[in-house]
Amino acid sequence: MLSVENVNLHYGAAQALRNVSIEAQMGKITCVLGRNGVGKSSLLRAITGQHPVSAGSIAFNGVTLEGMAPYRRAKEGIGYVPQGREIFPLLTVKENLETGYAPVKRADRSVPEDVFNLFPVLRSMLGRRGGDLSGGQQQQLAIGRALVTRPRILVLDEPTEGIQPSIIKDIGRAIRYLRDSTGMAILLVEQYLDFCRELADHVYIMDRGAVVHEGPPETLDTVEARRHLTV
C-alpha cells in the first residue's frame, strides 16, 4: 500500500499541502476529490517525486520514497498519468508507448496486451503522431504509457478533464478492470464527483491544502462533504 503521512509541500513561501495523510490500498481505487487549486496535483507531485516535500513521509509497500528521484520511483512501481496528458505530440503513438520502457527490465520491454484490449483505438493508430489524436485518445495513450512501465500503483491526475462522456466511460471501465485483474492500487484525483462516486472504494476530500473528509463513497452525500465540493 501507499502511505502518505503528515506531508507538507511548499512553492517558495506558499504552502500547498498542510499535514496531508492518505493511504491507497492495493486492489482498491482511492479517490481524492477537491475543487481547483486545493492541492490535488501537488499531492501527486509529492508522491511521484516531481516536487520535494518539506515535511512528512511517503512509503510504498514499505519502501521510503521521499527524497528518491522520480525515475527511481517509477522503478518501484509508481505509474503516473499527469494532468493534461503530457504526451509527445511529434512522436507516434507507438513511440509514445515506448517511452514507458525506461524504468523496466529489458525482458519486460513490450506493450502489455491489456493496453490494446482496454483501448483498441491505440492499436489502430500506432503509426499516427500523438498530436493528431483527440483529447480522449491522448488520455488513453497516457494511461497506456503508464501501464507500459508495469506499475503496482497507478496515479492519475484528473483523467476525465475535458474528455467526452463515451471515453470517460471507457476510462472508468479500464480503471475498474485494472483493479480487479491485476490487484494494483489506483490513486485518482478528480473534480468530477459522479465519476469518483461510481468508481472509488475510498474517498478523501481536500480543501485549501488539507484533507477535510475521509470515508467510503456513500459518505459523499453528507452536508459536510458537499460543503467542500460545491463551487
Ligand SMILES: Nc1ncnc2c1ncn2[C@@H]1O[C@H](COP(=O)(O)OP(=O)(O)OP(=O)(O)O)[C@@H](O)[C@H]1O
Ligand atoms: N509551480 C507552482 N508555483 C507556485 N504555486 C503553485 C505551483 N503549482 C501550484 N501552485 C499553487 O499551489 C496550490 C495548489 O495547486 P495544485 O495544482 O496542487 O491544485 P489542484 O487541486 O491540483 O488544482 P487543479 O485542479 O487546478 O490542478 C494553488 O494555490 C496553486 O496556485
